[in-house]
Amino acid sequence: MIDxxxxxxxxxxxxxxxxxxxxxxxxxxxxxxxxxxxxxLFFGLALSVPLxxxxxxxxxxxxxxxWLFTYVFRGTPMLVQLFIIYYGLSQFDWVRSSWAWEYLQxxxxxxxxxxxxxxSAYTTEIIAGQIRxxxxxxxxxxxxxxxxxxxMMRRIVVPSALRRALPAYSNExxxxxxxxxxxxxxxxxxxxxxxxRIYADTYxxxxxxxxxxxxxxxxxxxxxxxxxxxxxxxxxxxxxxKA
Amino acid sequence: MFLQGYLPSILDGAMLTLKLAGxxxxxxxxxxxxxxxxxxAHSKPLQWLAELYSTLIRGVPDLVWMFxxxxxxxxxxxxxxxxxxxxxxxxxxxLAGVLTIGVIFGAYMTETxxxxxxxxxxxxMEAGAAYGMSPLRVFFRITVPQMIRFALPSxxxxxxxxxxxxxxxxxxxxxDMMYKADTAKSVTQQPFTVYVxxxxxxxxxxxxxxxxxxALERRYSTxxxxxEL
Numbered sequence: 001m002i003d004x005x006x007x008x009x010x011x012x013x014x015x016x017x018x019x020x021x022x023x024x025x026x027x028x029x030x031x032x033x034x035x036x037x038x039x040x041l042f043f044g045l046a047l048s049v050p051l052x053x054x055x056x057x058x059x060x061x062x063x064x065x066x067w068l069f070t071y072v073f074r075g076t077p078m079l080v081q082l083f084i085i086y087y088g089l090s091q092f093d094w095v096r097s098s099w100a101w102e103y104l105q106x107x108x109x110x111x112x113x114x115x116x117x118x119x120s121a122y123t124t125e126i127i128a129g130q131i132r133x134x135x136x137x138x139x140x141x142x143x144x145x146x147x148x149x150x151x152m153m154r155r156i157v158v159p160s161a162l163r164r165a166l167p168a169y170s171n172e173x174x175x176x177x178x179x180x181x182x183x184x185x186x187x188x189x190x191x192x193x194x195x196x197r198i199y200a201d202t203y204x205x206x207x208x209x210x211x212x213x214x215x216x217x218x219x220x221x222x223x224x225x226x227x228x229x230x231x232x233x234x235x236x237x238x239x240x241x242k243a
Numbered sequence: 244m245f246l247q248g249y250l251p252s253i254l255d256g257a258m259l260t261l262k263l264a265g266x267x268x269x270x271x272x273x274x275x276x277x278x279x280x281x282x283x284a285h286s287k288p289l290q291w292l293a294e295l296y297s298t299l300i301r302g303v304p305d306l307v308w309m310f311x312x313x314x315x316x317x318x319x320x321x322x323x324x325x326x327x328x329x330x331x332x333x334x335x336x337x338l339a340g341v342l343t344i345g346v347i348f349g350a351y352m353t354e355t356x357x358x359x360x361x362x363x364x365x366x367x368m369e370a371g372a373a374y375g376m377s378p379l380r381v382f383f384r385i386t387v388p389q390m391i392r393f394a395l396p397s398x399x400x401x402x403x404x405x406x407x408x409x410x411x412x413x414x415x416x417x418x419d420m421m422y423k424a425d426t427a428k429s430v431t432q433q434p435f436t437v438y439v440x441x442x443x444x445x446x447x448x449x450x451x452x453x454x455x456x457x458a459l460e461r462r463y464s465t466x467x468x469x470x471e472l
Contacts, residue, residue: 075403075449076442077410079421084442087428088435178304185306185414192307205314209307217302 006207010198014191014211028189030215036108036180036190040115041173047120049158052127066124073121079182082114086186107186119176126168130161163234170227174220181216191215246436249427253437256423257444260409263340263419264448267405270345275352282357293353300350305408312343313415336416343415344408351401359394360386392463399456403449410445420444 014029027035054066073081089095089104103109134157142152184193191212198208246253281293300308316339321331363386371381413422424441428434 072442072446075446077407077445079410080438080442080445083421083424084435084438088438091433091435181304181306182411192304192310195307195310199310199314205310205318209310209315213303213307213311216304216307217299220302 002210003204003207006202006204007211010202010208011211013194013198014215029191029194032183032188032190032193033177033180033215033219036111036115036183036188037173037177039112040119040180041176043112043116044119044123044176047116048123048127049162051120051124052131052161053153053158055124055128056131070121070124073118074125078114078118078179079185081118082111082182082186085114086110107183107188111180111183111186111188115176115180118179119172122172122175123165123169126165126172127161129168130164131157133164134161164238166227166231166235170223170231173227174223177219177223178216246427246433246440247431249423249431249437250440252423253420253427253440253444256418256420257448259337259417260406260419261448263337263344263412263417264406264409266341267344267348267409268402270341271348271352271401271405274345274349275356278349278353279356279360282353283360297350297353300347301354305344305347306411306414308347309343309411309415312346313339340412340415340417344405344412347408348401348405351404352398355394355397355401356390358397359390359392362393363389392460392467395456395460395463399453399460402452402456406448406452407445 012023015023016026016028016031017023051066051069054062055070057063057066085104086107095101095104138156138160139152142156147155180190181192183190184196187193189197195208195212199205202208278293278296281289282297284290317334320334324331367385367389368381371385372378376384409419410421412419413425420441424437428437431437
């Protein structure tokens with residue numbers, strides 16, 4: 001029932017061999033998915049550490065706007081966020097006439113902006129939760145050592161919160177991996193985008209999407225395994241004591 | 244006029260989104276209960292089947308599953324119909340959407356219910372059996388009312404993700420909010436306003452959901468003592 005010849009024929013397209021080019025010569029397929037994921041996770045994490053500090057700030061003029069940002073981005077579908085950025089910005093003449101328009105026209109840039117904002121909203125909440133969970137003894141000790149507030153944040157609170165955020169963050173990474181599949185809806189050729197092109201060419205639905213699914217499943221298993229290793233390395237102190 | 248009168252059309256789409264989400268939730272809860280039952284069953288093949296279901300579904304993006312189940316399922320049904328000599332049946336997109344999203348979120352619900360059932364003390368079920376209740380009656384009278392409290396936090400989360408996932412169904416041809424927004428966007432030339440309105444409706448749905456679910460969580464935690472530090 002499943003046409004294996006078609007799978008064998010089209011498999012290279014998922015690895016960047018578009019239009020008969022050698023594999024990995026274009027960033028289509030697997031590489032595009034990984035690129036979108038890596039860039040948005042990188043920028044998202046970089047944004048969310050300062051945002052998390054703002055989220056737990058006692059100053060409500062800082063804490064409230066950060067709360068609003070995470071609330072709005074966690075309460076709406078990422079597809080809507082992507083469409084607001086990709087289609088929506090063209091509504092404003094001042095955006096179209098600005099220097100940034102050259103970049104904002106590209107689906108790639110828009111996807112990375114949307115994914116970055118979305119993941120940073122979730123990650124901010126994850127990190128902020130762990131900052132609040134910091135044991136009071138650690139903070140007392142830091143104060144007793146005469147650390148200033150920022151030194152304490154930098155040396156004690158943030159490093160330990162980031163470690164403890166690892167299990168929840170691994171979930172977020174896997175959600176983002178799957179979330180990047182919507183990039184195909186704004187013309188990008190990620191794994192799902194490539195599968196859709198093959199579907200449009202051949203009218204065979206099972207083969208291309210099952211192959212794309214197999215890629216995602218493999219990546220998910222791989223990430224789960226990597227994060228397990230990372231947790232063993234960085235969260236060993238939270239585990240049960242070894243005899 | 245705001246959005247050249249396209250607001251009612253978007254609200255129509257919102258109604259369809261809500262109906263779709265509600266119906267999918269029912270399907271996913273049923274599948275989740277079955278899946279959790281299989282995972283906790285004493286039969287190895289049933290456990291493997293449930294494990295396969297929840298792993299395969301959760302490891303692949305919703306959007307890809309929609310394509311596989313919707314387009315693939317359609318082709319499969321047409322193939323079977325042709326082989327049997329029947330006319331190709333018309334597949335109702337709403338039904339297909341409900342089944343697709345229900346099957347996807349059933350996998351997430353399986354995990355939710357499995358954890359919640361395991362959190363109910365075993366002695367409760369044993370006591371029910373000791374009273375001579377049938378296994379099914381023990382399940383609905385003893386297990387379910389007590390597991391709700393443990394299931395609610397993860398159930399709430401699944402529901403919120405499910406609502407947001409419905410934004411994808413326009414790709415399988417449903418006239419939901421995103422589909423109406425696409426039409427409104429092309430006609431009004433105000434894509435930003437259109438999608439911000441859609442986003443605001445989604446935010447309203449999630450906000451109301453959170454309020455209701457928090458109230459339910461308080462209701463089902465009546466009498467549970469919280470530890471205070």
